[in-house]
Amino acid sequence: MKDQLIKSQSLKLEFSPNNPILSVQDLGRRLEKQWVWSHLSFQLFPGEQVAVVGASGSGKSLLLRALAGLEPVQAGQIIFQGQPINSWFMPSYRSEIIYLHQRPALWEGTVESNLQQVYRLAVHRHQVYNSQLILDYLHLLHKTADFLQRPISAISGGEAQIVAFLRALQLSPKVLLLDEPTASLDAGTSKSLEALVTVWQNEDPQRAYLWTSHDPTQLSRITNRQITLKEKN
Numbered sequence: 001m002k003d004q005l006i007k008s009q010s011l012k013l014e015f016s017p018n019n020p021i022l023s024v025q026d027l028g029r030r031l032e033k034q035w036v037w038s039h040l041s042f043q044l045f046p047g048e049q050v051a052v053v054g055a056s057g058s059g060k061s062l063l064l065r066a067l068a069g070l071e072p073v074q075a076g077q078i079i080f081q082g083q084p085i086n087s088w089f090m091p092s093y094r095s096e097i098i099y100l101h102q103r104p105a106l107w108e109g110t111v112e113s114n115l116q117q118v119y120r121l122a123v124h125r126h127q128v129y130n131s132q133l134i135l136d137y138l139h140l141l142h143k144t145a146d147f148l149q150r151p152i153s154a155i156s157g158g159e160a161q162i163v164a165f166l167r168a169l170q171l172s173p174k175v176l177l178l179d180e181p182t183a184s185l186d187a188g189t190s191k192s193l194e195a196l197v198t199v200w201q202n203e204d205p206q207r208a209y210l211w212t213s214h215d216p217t218q219l220s221r222i223t224n225r226q227i228t229l230k231e232k233n
């Protein structure tokens with residue numbers, strides 16, 4: 001089944017807790033003549049919770065977006081489940097590695113129509129909307145089913161972030177790339193979303209995440225290893 005997600009049918013997946021789910025090899029991102037970061041190498045293993053830290057402008061967002069296939073790189077390789085990123089069919093890749101940031105883009109309509117809409121995309125046609133899973137996740141967030149009928153135009157920034165999390169998590173990605181996802185939220189909602197990510201990860205030991213935040217207390221709660229990006233010279 002998973003083989004269908006890869007462009008080249010001759011490639012085989014290597015899936016084991018001992019193999020990195022994501023491998024970054026000598027990666028470099030240049031903006032005009034200046035490298036934001038270069039010679040960046042690390043691995044992300046199944047089950048890991050990793051913080052990406054660095055000063056403002058050190059390129060944390062650029063890194064996470066590059067890992068999601070949303071930004072180019074000018075050097076090095078990104079390897080997901082043993083296969084280089086460019087051997088993947090991009091829509092499939094982006095449903096396995098999902099990037100979430102603090103200002104999600106949502107469609108018009110209700111919360112639930114936003115959650116259902118992703119299944120109309122060809123890449124998710126083999127999956128179906130699972131309302132029970134969503135209700136379970138909402139329960140964890142101390143929200144009831146009426147939340148699903150709220151119009152997007154009438155929800156708060158924090159609630160929009162909740163919708164973005166639910167929309168991503170229901171697709172069962174292998175890797176989440178969380179780019180300051182709770183920066184504009186109150187402490188209670190932030191902790192609920194942290195709990196939600198933990199539940200998502202505990203559902204499958206192969207799942208892993210990278211999380212950027214300027215809040216060291218949050219990072220110490222939800223990650224156990226750090227990748228540090230150096231400031232530009």
Ligand SMILES: Nc1ncnc2c1ncn2[C@@H]1O[C@H](COP(=O)(O)OP(=O)(O)OP(=O)(O)O)[C@@H](O)[C@H]1O
Pocket residue numbers: 031036054055056057058059060061062063
């Ligand atoms: N699309 C772009 N075009 C030009 N420069 C960009 C672009 N995106 C980011 N940059 C620049 O690249 C550098 C790294 O940006 P990035 O947003 O990745 O940093 P960051 O570490 O995530 O910062 P912060 O902690 O403030 O969110 C910054 O100097 C930024 O201005």
